[in-house]
Amino acid sequence: MREMNKKKEMHVWAVVFSALILLTQHRLQSQVAAEGFIRAKGLNFVLNRNKFLANGFNAYWLMMLGSDPSQKSKVTSAFREASGHGLSVGRTWAFSDGGSNPLQYSPGSYNENMFKGLDFALAEARKYNIRLILSLVNNYDNMGGRKQYVEWGRTHGQTVKSEDDFYTNSVIKGFYKKHVKTVLTRINSLTGIAYKDDPTIFAWELMNEPRCQSDQSGRTIQGWITEMAGHVKSIDRNHLLEAGLEGFYGPSSMQNQNRVNPKFFVGTDFISNNQIPGIDFATLHSYPDQWLSGSNDLTQLIFLNKWLDTHIKDSNEILQKPLLLTEFGKYSKGSRFENSDRDQLYRTVYNKIYWSARNKGSAAGGLFWQLLTEGMDSYKDGYEIILNRNTPTVKIISLESQKLHYLGKLFQQKNG
Structure with missing residues (x-):
């Protein structure tokens, strides 16, 4: 009898404990939902009916370090330092396809430990009031990308000629769609919140820098974005969606293709790709030192000014959507x-964003590449910024945060 009473007692405590977990998760979900999702309205991002301006960063490594107990403290440090400098949006990878220690071993087969690393990154971002853009696949073969998907297609009996078949082969597209659904419906192991219901996520990104060299007309990528935007929206209507474009002009804007593009023709079209239903805002990347290699800094700055001015104008007048400089x-x-040359580039970018936002234009923020914290030497690529080092570049980043914060408050007062 004593043994039966003990079992009953243990059962009661188990029920109570489960109820407390569910209650805690429900409260957390309610609290997060009350914080609201970022929306796009006309040229603006909006949060709880107020204009939202974003100064931010890229940190593609969050999931990887978050999955490693010996390294995950660096994720926390990065968010703490970013928040301390007024940064409110980060961009990171929600993919790692094949290879060693991946997120996705093979189509539909996942590494739970790596997924928990992404769970941790989202949970920590939320603590520091930072929203994350999650990119769903890479154009490049770094961490798998299109190349890995095409290889998976081959192992499943598909006849493929090149990596560009990623965009057209129905089986390979099915692998990607399954990955999208898996990520969007993932229940965070730390918060109990489904990704598709988590306002910590700013937006989904279909691909990091999509390119299709075999079709310069842009029709292949146009079709792929259209199909995949519809797929994402069929699962998740809460979050914004963007395509991941670098901003190269295509056939829909021949004048800008010839006048503004840095002689890059990669099968994308800034105008038509961003006009696709389901694409909520336009994105832009900018690397004058890569795209105009061999040119001097003055030439690169002249290009940068034209590049930013033209895209802001087209986002204002043609797309009529917000524009985010995501790299x-x-x-x-x-x-x-x-x-001093890097500082000048940062000032140019930030001044263009500020004055566009100040004059009710489409530019809503910039995300520099890339944020690191101390002790990450193996991740240094020559573009890294470490915020706890009191450099002039860090001061420029902090000043932009202050200016955008002030501007946001100003708009609230005018609309209040």
């Missing part, structure tokens, strides 16, 4: 590099 930076390992 920019300057390489610091070249023989001619001067810190």
Whole structure:
């Protein structure tokens, strides 16, 4: 009898404990939902009916370090330092396809430990009031990308000619769609919140820098974005969606293709790709030192000014959607590099964003490439920024945060 009473007692405590977990998760879900999702309305991002401006960063490594108990403290440090400098949006990878220690071993087969690393990154971002853009696949073969998907297609009996078959082969597209659904419906192991219901996520990104060299008309990528935007929206209507474009002009804007593009023709079209239903805002990358290699810094700055001005104008007048500069930076390992040249580039980018936002234009923020914290030497690529180092570049980043914060408050007062 005593043994039966003990079992009953244990059962009661188990029920109570489960109820407390469910209650805690419900409260957390209610609290997060009350915080609201970022929306796009006309040229603006909006949060709880107020204009939302974003100063932010890229940190593609969050999931990987978050999955490693010996390294995950760096995720927390990065968010703490970013928040301390007023940064409110980060961009990171929600993919790692094949290879060693991946997120996705093979189509539909996942590494739970790596997924928990992404759970941790989202949970920590929320603590520091930072929203994350999650990119769903890579154009490049770094961490798998299109190349890995095409290889998976081959192992499943598909006849494929090149990596560009990623965009057209129905079986390979099915692998990607399954990955999208898996990520969007993932229940965070730390918060109990489904990703598709989590306002910590700013937006989904279909691909990091999609390119299709075999079709310069842009029709292949146009079709793929259209199909995949519809797929994402069929699962998740809460979050914003963007395509991941670098901003190269295509056939729909021949004048800008010839006048503004840095002689890059990669099968994308800034105008038509961003006009697709389901694409909520336009994105832009900017690397004058890569795209105009061999040119001097003055030439690169002239290009940068034209590049930003033209895209802001087209987002204002043609797309009539917000524009987010989701990658920019300057390489610091070249023989001619001067810190002052990078500072000038950052000032140029931030001034364009500020004055566009100040005058009710489409530019809503910029995310530099890339944020690191101390002790991450193996991740240094020449573009890294470490915020706890009191450099002039860090001061420029902090000042932009202050200016955008002030501007946001100003708009609230006018609309209040």
